[in-house]
Amino acid sequence: MTEIxxxxxxxxxxxxxxxxxxxxxxxxVCGPTVYDRAHLGNARPVIVFxxxxxxxRHVYGEENVTYVRNITDIDxxxxxxxxxxxxxxxxxxxxxxxxxxxxETIHWYHQDMDALGxxxxxxxxxxxxxxxxxxxxxxxxxxxxHAYFAEGHVLFAVDSYADYGTLSGRTVEDxxxxxxxxxxxxxxxxxxxxxxxxxxxxxxxxxSPWGRGRPGWHIECSAMSYELLGPAFDIHGGGIDLQFPxxxxxxxxxxxxxxxxxxxxxxxxxxxLQVEGRKMSKSLGNFFTVRALLDQGVPGEVIxxxxxxxxxxxxxxxxxxxxxxxxxxxxxxxxxxxAAKPGDMPNALxxxxxxxLNTHGxxxxxxxxxxxxxxAGLRAGLALLGLMDDRIPLWADAGSAALTAAAERLTxxxxxxxxxxxxxxxxxxxxxxxxxxxxVRMSREGVELLPAEGFDPAKLEALPEDPTEWx
Ligand SMILES: [Zn+2]
Numbered sequence: 001m002t003e004i005x006x007x008x009x010x011x012x013x014x015x016x017x018x019x020x021x022x023x024x025x026x027x028x029v030c031g032p033t034v035y036d037r038a039h040l041g042n043a044r045p046v047i048v049f050x051x052x053x054x055x056x057r058h059v060y061g062e063e064n065v066t067y068v069r070n071i072t073d074i075d076x077x078x079x080x081x082x083x084x085x086x087x088x089x090x091x092x093x094x095x096x097x098x099x100x101x102x103x104e105t106i107h108w109y110h111q112d113m114d115a116l117g118x119x120x121x122x123x124x125x126x127x128x129x130x131x132x133x134x135x136x137x138x139x140x141x142x143x144x145x146h147a148y149f150a151e152g153h154v155l156f157a158v159d160s161y162a163d164y165g166t167l168s169g170r171t172v173e174d175x176x177x178x179x180x181x182x183x184x185x186x187x188x189x190x191x192x193x194x195x196x197x198x199x200x201x202x203x204x205x206x207x208s209p210w211g212r213g214r215p216g217w218h219i220e221c222s223a224m225s226y227e228l229l230g231p232a233f234d235i236h237g238g239g240i241d242l243q244f245p246x247x248x249x250x251x252x253x254x255x256x257x258x259x260x261x262x263x264x265x266x267x268x269x270x271x272x273l274q275v276e277g278r279k280m281s282k283s284l285g286n287f288f289t290v291r292a293l294l295d296q297g298v299p300g301e302v303i304x305x306x307x308x309x310x311x312x313x314x315x316x317x318x319x320x321x322x323x324x325x326x327x328x329x330x331x332x333x334x335x336x337x338x339a340a341k342p343g344d345m346p347n348a349l350x351x352x353x354x355x356x357l358n359t360h361g362x363x364x365x366x367x368x369x370x371x372x373x374x375x376a377g378l379r380a381g382l383a384l385l386g387l388m389d390d391r392i393p394l395w396a397d398a399g400s401a402a403l404t405a406a407a408e409r410l411t412x413x414x415x416x417x418x419x420x421x422x423x424x425x426x427x428x429x430x431x432x433x434x435x436x437x438x439x440v441r442m443s444r445e446g447v448e449l450l451p452a453e454g455f456d457p458a459k460l461e462a463l464p465e466d467p468t469e470w471x
Contacts, residue, residue, distance in 0.1 A: 002059045004354045006235075007313060009243065009267040010167055014356055017266065019234050023064050025056050026233035028225045028264065030242055031069040031124065033217075034105035035077035037289040038112055040303075040318060041239075041273040041280055047304055047386075048270045048312040048357065049237050050118040054384060055353045058345065068228050069121040070221060073102040073128050074214055079203055098204060102126075112290040115300035117386040123228055127220045131206045134215045134223040137257050138195045138208075146256040150186035152198035154210055158191045161252045167267060168244040175244065193249050195219050218249035225264070226254065236264030240271055270312040276319050299395045301387050302326045308359040308385060329367075333378060334392040336370050342383055343376025349384065359385070399451060402460040406433060407449045409463070410440070414447065429463075436460045 004017040019025045029049045032038060049067075056065045082097035090097055110120070127134075138154055141147040146160045158164045158172060165171060176190050183190060194216035199205030205212040215223075225233065231254070238247065247267065254263040272279075275286040293303060305326035310316040346369060352361035362385060369378040382388035394400060410429050417423045430440050437455035441448040 002350055002354050004055065004059060005356055006266060006268060007356050009269050012169075015266065017234075019060070020232060020265070022060055025060050025065045026229040027053065027056070027065070027067045027235040027237065028221070028229055028233060029067070029069045029121070029236075030221060030238035030246065031071050031121075032105075032109055033072040033075045033077075034102050034109060035075050035081065036105060037108055037291050039280070039287060039289050040275070040293065043113070043116055043290050043303070044273050044307060044312075044316065045237065045239050045270050046113050046118050047116060047307045049268075050386060051308070051353065051357055051359060052235070052237070052268075053119060053121070054386060055350075055357070058350065058384060059354075066123070066229065067121040068123045068125065068225065070224050071102075071106060071124055071126045072217065072220060073106075073126050074204065074217075074220075078102055078105075083202075094202060095204060102128075108291065112294070115294055116290065117300055117304050117389075119386070125224045125228060127215070127224070128204075130220070130224050130227060131215065133227045134219050135196075135206070135208050137223045137226065137253070138215070138219060140257050141195065141253065144256060146252075147195055148188070149210055152211060152213070153184075153186065153194055154196035155187060155192040156195055156249065156252060157188060158193075158252065159189050161256055163255070164191075164252050165244075165248060167248050167251055170244065175248075193218060193245065195253075218246055219253060221246075221250050222253040222257070225250075226258070231258040231261035231263065233264060235266045235268060237268040237270075240269040243269055268312075271315045274315055274317045277317055298323055299327070299330075299393060301330055301393055301396075304386060305330060305363070308363055311360055312357055330387065331396050331398075333366065333370050333382065334388070334396045335398065336373060337375050337379040337382055337388065338392070340375035340379045342380040343374075345380050345384060346377045349381045353384075399455065399457040399460075402457045403438065403449045403451065406438070406460050406463065407447050410442075410447045410449070414442070432463055433460075436463075 005014050006017050007013070008015050027049070029045060032042060049069075053065065053067045078098055078101050081101050082094055085097050085101075086094055092100070114120075138147060141156065142149065142154065147154050147156050165175060172189075172191055195218075196208060196210055196213050196215055198211060198213045203214075205214055225236070236247070236250075251263060274280060278284055278286060280287050290303070294300060302323055306318060306322045307316060309322065309326070346365060349362050349365040352358040352365055355361070362381070366378060366381050366385070369381060379388070391397075410426070410433070413425045413429055417426050433440050433449065436459035437452050438460070439450040439452040441450065
C-alpha cells in the first residue's frame with residue numbers, strides 16, 4: 001500500500017500516516033459559519049482537504065474514508081441578517097428567518113465549492129442538530145471539574161488542563177499577552193472560554209441545566225466529531241488561523257471529557273491566502289468572493305489549479321497572472337487528454353501527493369505526462385487532482401465551442417436562404433461540416449450538429465468566419 005506522509009502540527013514532524021482502522025479512515029475539518037458568501041480565502045482549506053480526501057479514497061478505497069465537515073449555523077451575523085429582514089417586514093418567525101438565512105448560505109456554499117471541483121464531505125453536520133450532544137459534553141466537563149457556571153455562562157477552566165497550549169506551542173501567559181481575550185469579571189482566568197452562554201428571548205436558544213441559551217463555537221467541533229467519528233480519529237484539519245484558540249480549545253474540551261482517548265491523532269493546518277502579494281482585506285479593496293470570480297468568467301478548475309500550485313503549508317498568493325497561465329495550461333492539457341479513457345494512475349503523481357500533499361510536484365508530473373503525450377495517464381491524473389470529471393469542462397471544450405458557433409452560422413444561412421430561395425450557401429456549409437466529421441440534422445425546430453466518426457474541431461475552426469465569404 002502507498003505510504004502517505006503528512007506534517008503533524010502537533011508533533012511538528014512529518015509522520016507516516018497509519019490510520020486507527022484502515023477500513024474506516026476518519027477525518028474532521030472545521031467548516032464554514034454560514035452567514036454570507038464564501039470569500040476566496042475560505043476556499044483554501046476546502047481545496048486542500050479535498051485533495052487529501054481524494055488521496056485517502058484512492059489509497060484506502062472510496063467506501064473506507066469518512067470525511068466530516070461541520071456547518072456552524074449558530075452565529076450572531078446570521079441572527080443579525082434575520083433580524084434585519086424581520087424589521088423590513090419579512091414574513092415568518094425570527095426562528096424561521098434564521099433557518100432560511102442559514103439554508104440560503106449553505107446552498108451558495110455548495111454551489112461555489114462544487115464549482116471548484118470539491119467533493120462533498122461524507123457528513124456535513126449542522127450545529128443546531130447536535131445541541132443535545134453539546135449539552136451532555138458540557139455537563140460531563142462540569143462534573144469532572146473542568147468547567148464552571150458563572151452568571152448564566154458555563155466556562156472551561158484552562159487551569160484544569162495542564163497541556164493547554166501545546167498544539168500552538170504557547171504558554172498561557174503568552175496567549176493572554178498575544179490574544180484579544182474577552183475580559184469578563186466572572187472568568188477565573190482570562191483565558192477561560194465559553195462553553196454555554198445565555199440567550200435573550202429574541203435570539204435562538206435551547207433549554208439546558210444552566211437556563212435557556214446556546215453553545216459556544218468551540219464545543220461544537222468537540223461534540224460533533226465525538227458523535228460522528230468517535231473519541232479517537234485520524235486527522236483533524238483547518239486553516240492555520242484556527243490553531244489558536246479554536247483548536248487548542250477543542251483539544252482541551254475533548255481531552256478532559258475523554259482523558260483515556262486520543263481525540264485527533266494528526267493535526268493539519270493550511271496557511272493563509274493573499275491577493276497580489278497583500279493580505280486580503282475589505283479595507284484594501286482586494287476582498288472578493290468565490291462567486292465574484294466565477295461570475296467574472298474565471299472557471300472553477302482555474303481557481304483550483306492556482307491553489308494547487310502552492311504547497312498548503314505556505315502562504316498562497318492569488319494573482320490574475322497566475323489565473324491566466326493556469327487557464328492556458330489547462331486548455332492544453334484538456335486538448336491532450338481529450339476523450340482518452342483514464343489509464344493507470346501515474347505512480348509519480350501519487351508519490352508526490354503522498355509526500356505531505358505536494359500538489360506542486362503533482363502538477364509538475366502532469367506537465368511531464370502532457371509533454372510525452374500520455375493522454376490516458378494525464379486523464380487519470382487530472383481526475384485524481386479534481387481537475388476533470390467525466391468530460392472536458394465546457395469552457396475548455398474546443399469541439400463543443402466550435403460546434404455551437406457552426407450551428408449559429410448554419411442557422412443564419414438557412415434563414416437567409418429561406419428569403420432568397422438560394423440554398424447554395426447552406427449546401428456548401430453542410431458539405432464543409434460533413435468534411436469535418438459533423439452530422440447535420442435540420443428540422444423545423446432548428447439546426448442540430450453532432451460530432452460523428454472522424455470529428456475534427458480544427459477543421460471547423462478553419463471554416464470562413466463570415467457567412468458572406470461563402471459566396
Ligand atoms: Zn472546529
